[in-house]
Amino acid sequence: MRSLIVIDSFYPNPKAIRQKALNMKFVEPDNLIGWRTTQGYFPDNFVAMLEQKSGLKIVHIRMPEGTPYDNGTYYLAFNSGKKKENPWIHWDAPASHYVCLVYLTENVPVSSGTSFFRHRKTGAEFGPTAKYARHLGISKQTLKNLLDRDGPYRKRFIETDKVGYRFNRALIFPANRLHSASEHFGNDLISGRIFQAFTFKAS
Numbered sequence: 001m002r003s004l005i006v007i008d009s010f011y012p013n014p015k016a017i018r019q020k021a022l023n024m025k026f027v028e029p030d031n032l033i034g035w036r037t038t039q040g041y042f043p044d045n046f047v048a049m050l051e052q053k054s055g056l057k058i059v060h061i062r063m064p065e066g067t068p069y070d071n072g073t074y075y076l077a078f079n080s081g082k083k084k085e086n087p088w089i090h091w092d093a094p095a096s097h098y099v100c101l102v103y104l105t106e107n108v109p110v111s112s113g114t115s116f117f118r119h120r121k122t123g124a125e126f127g128p129t130a131k132y133a134r135h136l137g138i139s140k141q142t143l144k145n146l147l148d149r150d151g152p153y154r155k156r157f158i159e160t161d162k163v164g165y166r167f168n169r170a171l172i173f174p175a176n177r178l179h180s181a182s183e184h185f186g187n188d189l190i191s192g193r194i195f196q197a198f199t200f201k202a203s
């Protein structure tokens with residue numbers, strides 16, 4: 001898999017794609033962190049455009065089904081005000097998929113992009129796999145517990161890559177890479193750091 005793909009000027013009409021989000025409701029599902037829209041949105045010809053711009057051949061992508069867990073859901077997190085949050089270092093699933101994020105807020109500082117990490121204690125750069133756990137001589141569950149435990153603590157990781165925030169920039173990376181927002185930004189729907197997220201499998 002490619003470790004990182006960055007595509008600027010991703011949508012031909014980013015303001016309209018952003019407006020879709022502003023017209024939706026943002027919710028914070030129980031047991032999950034951060035605000036997200038109640039459903040995803042796929043612009044016309046999205047899959048063909050993603051393939052063409054990324055150079056990847058998509059073999060599986062889930063269409064939106066009208067839930068906050070959809071592909072194409074918009075996310076929002078703040079760095080000030082009552083709903084302030086600290087970014088957690090985490091991985092996404094399934095491991096065989098890519099994640100595509102599209103940044104959709106203007107005037108967010110470049111420092112509020114996405115960072116990638118290596119876990120200091122284990123050297124892990126990905127979520128737990130049986131192979132890497134074997135290499136360490138521990139169980140996959142123990143490796144998962146260590147990464148889960150340390151996720152909220154930035155000092156327990158070394159930043160290995162950082163992509164700046166730029167309006168209408170897309171980035172694509174393996175879902176299993178350890179990552180987080182570099183910093184959240186803003187304190188409300190208009191100023192907050194909105195991005196749209198997709199996962200897909202590609203050959």
Ligand SMILES: [Fe+2]
Pocket residue numbers: 090091092179
């Ligand atoms: Fe993520």
